[in-house]
Amino acid sequence: MDYPIDTIRDDFPILSAKTDSGAPMVYLDNAATSQKPSVVVDAIRTYYEETNANVHRGMHHLAEKATAEFEGAREAIAAFVGAPDARSVIFTRGTTESINLVAQAWGRKFLKAGDEVVLSIMEHHSNIVPWQMLAQASGVRLKYIPMLDDGSLDLEAYRALLQGPVKLVSVTHVSNALGTVNPIAEIISLAHEAGARILIDSAQGIPHGPVDVTALDADFLAFSAHKMCGPTGFGVLYGKEALLEVMDPFLGGGEMIHTVGLESSTWADLPYKFEAGTPNIAGAIVTRTAIAYLQGIGFDAIEKQVHDVTDYAVKALSRVEGLTLHGNPPERGGALAFNMEGLHPHDISQIINEEGIAIRAGHVCCQPLMERLGRPAIARASFYFYNTVEEVDRLVASLDTVKKIFRI
Amino acid sequence: MNLDELYQEIILAHFKRPHHARNFAEDEAFEEAFNPTCGDKTRVLGQVAGDRVSGLEHDTQGCAISIASASILCERLSGTSVEECRAQVRTLVDGLHGRRVPGYPEQDPLAALLTVKRFPMRIRCATLSWEALEKWLDRQDPA
Ligand SMILES: Cc1ncc(COP(=O)(O)O)c(C=O)c1O
Numbered sequence: 001m002d003y004p005i006d007t008i009r010d011d012f013p014i015l016s017a018k019t020d021s022g023a024p025m026v027y028l029d030n031a032a033t034s035q036k037p038s039v040v041v042d043a044i045r046t047y048y049e050e051t052n053a054n055v056h057r058g059m060h061h062l063a064e065k066a067t068a069e070f071e072g073a074r075e076a077i078a079a080f081v082g083a084p085d086a087r088s089v090i091f092t093r094g095t096t097e098s099i100n101l102v103a104q105a106w107g108r109k110f111l112k113a114g115d116e117v118v119l120s121i122m123e124h125h126s127n128i129v130p131w132q133m134l135a136q137a138s139g140v141r142l143k144y145i146p147m148l149d150d151g152s153l154d155l156e157a158y159r160a161l162l163q164g165p166v167k168l169v170s171v172t173h174v175s176n177a178l179g180t181v182n183p184i185a186e187i188i189s190l191a192h193e194a195g196a197r198i199l200i201d202s203a204q205g206i207p208h209g210p211v212d213v214t215a216l217d218a219d220f221l222a223f224s225a226h227k228m229c230g231p232t233g234f235g236v237l238y239g240k241e242a243l244l245e246v247m248d249p250f251l252g253g254g255e256m257i258h259t260v261g262l263e264s265s266t267w268a269d270l271p272y273k274f275e276a277g278t279p280n281i282a283g284a285i286v287t288r289t290a291i292a293y294l295q296g297i298g299f300d301a302i303e304k305q306v307h308d309v310t311d312y313a314v315k316a317l318s319r320v321e322g323l324t325l326h327g328n329p330p331e332r333g334g335a336l337a338f339n340m341e342g343l344h345p346h347d348i349s350q351i352i353n354e355e356g357i358a359i360r361a362g363h364v365c366c367q368p369l370m371e372r373l374g375r376p377a378i379a380r381a382s383f384y385f386y387n388t389v390e391e392v393d394r395l396v397a398s399l400d401t402v403k404k405i406f407r408i
Numbered sequence: 409m410n411l412d413e414l415y416q417e418i419i420l421a422h423f424k425r426p427h428h429a430r431n432f433a434e435d436e437a438f439e440e441a442f443n444p445t446c447g448d449k450t451r452v453l454g455q456v457a458g459d460r461v462s463g464l465e466h467d468t469q470g471c472a473i474s475i476a477s478a479s480i481l482c483e484r485l486s487g488t489s490v491e492e493c494r495a496q497v498r499t500l501v502d503g504l505h506g507r508r509v510p511g512y513p514e515q516d517p518l519a520a521l522l523t524v525k526r527f528p529m530r531i532r533c534a535t536l537s538w539e540a541l542e543k544w545l546d547r548q549d550p551a
């Protein structure tokens with residue numbers, strides 16, 4: 001069966017929007033956040049109109065309904081990532097909070113001065129800064145896996161780093177800047193062979209294909225709902241139950257306690273120990289809707305469409321004179337980064353915006369990677385399963401306008 | 409919005425061949441302004457004798473607007489007084505933020521720079537070097 005691109009695009013009313021200049025929009029900023037299909041938007045409304053109540057607290061009809069849907073979402077998300085038990089699925093505000101949770105609640109308790117945490121040079125700031133905060137507080141040392149010129153991680157150097165006193169490796173599944181898909185199965189088993197724990201930042205991975213945390217033997221895995229058709233401000237930390245059990249809480253407050261005394265308290269069981277305060281209830285419930293929507297299209301179909309469109313874009317952009325595409329990794333997800341001779345990415349982005357084309361320009365939250373590329377900023381186009389090769393053609397054509405305006 | 413207003417001839421000329429631009433050594437007495445949202449960076453330095461500012465130069469990594477702005481700054485403000493420099497910084501920054509309309513003559517490159525105010529996302533690009541200049545002036549304070 002042919003890929004039903006037209007019906008899929010109809011699921012996203014925003015895709016037929018026009019920009020201020022009247023141009024039909026081409027949304028190529030999916031690595032920043034994906035668009036939301038009507039089923040997800042409707043589910044938010046339905047939740048607030050028919051279910052809204054606080055969870056785990058009331059005895060009344062709505063409280064029961066909200067709690068059942070909220071915990072049902074946890075079961076569904078656990079099944080989606082292959083977690084053996086829903087207790088090991090912690091709800092957070094997103095990848096950033098998930099990583100901070102591990103850095104604080106696990107790192108502070110189990111890492112000491114001189115221990116090493118291995119990151120990579122292509123990490124998003126949210127997988128760097130929490131570790132720097134930990135390092136400053138505890139004397140833990142940070143090491144970075146370097147990158148080869150093709151945009152893939154230097155696994156030889158990684159093996160060498162693992163000879164050190166490494167206690168944790170925390171790396172991205174897919175680079176949000178270059179689109180590199182890292183060989184996480186290999187990265188995980190190497191970490192384990194060296195006796196280190198591993199955290200996978202799958203913010204850019206899971207949206208394009210499901211992962212199985214059990215098969216991968218991941219210790220921790222983090223992702224955000226908003227990059228996979230779900231709402232902003234909701235995300236997940238998966239952790240192995242045995243690790244989560246012995247960790248201290250992250251934030252203190254309601255929900256996360258067992259008993260509260262005047263001087264001290266005891267902690268709730270998993271997963272609530274890490275979920276202080278009223279959670280993003282609608283976020284959880286609607287994320288389940290988003291996952292079901294993606295499964296309805298089928299992750300194989302999603303992967304193929306993204307792959308085809310990205311491949312087409314790589315070829316088309318390579319033919320643009322004066323354009324440098326960064327990296328040519330063995331496996332690429334739905335993102336690519338480029339620069340154009342004599343042009344700053346901001347100017348590119350500003351000009352093509354007039355033609356309705358939305359890309360990202362700047363350091364894309366990866367300043368160490370920019371340093372490695374020797375560029376203060378890049379232009380990034382990133383694709384999802386509703387993008388088309390015709391949209392890539394419009395991107396490429398718009399670059400001519402940029403050159404014309406700059407007389408290049 | 410018309411892009412020709414943003415990328416006027418004079419702006420493009422300053423971007424392509426920025427005046428008074430060079431790579432500074434790390435130990436020179438520049439002041440720097442940085443835009444963390446985009447990573448653009450500009451450095452400004454010059455000399456002060458009495459109350460005269462001269463030899464303003466910049467080292468800018470950024471977009472067409474930020475480079476052109478730094479170039480125009482150095483060209484326009486070298487040779488004026490410290491007080492005049494400060495006044496010009498305020499006039500341009502206030503003008504870009506729409507707080508007051510400066511009376512720049514039509515042919516003045518500053519008038520071209522001022523049109524950036526219609527592109528709110530780019531205002532900081534235009535003000536970056538002027539922020540660096542202000543910091544540098546603060547450091548020269550003879551008092
Ligand atoms: C690779 C990667 N990690 C982490 C994050 C942070 O995600 P969030 O802002 O949803 O917490 C992002 C988002 O841009 C990302 O691309």
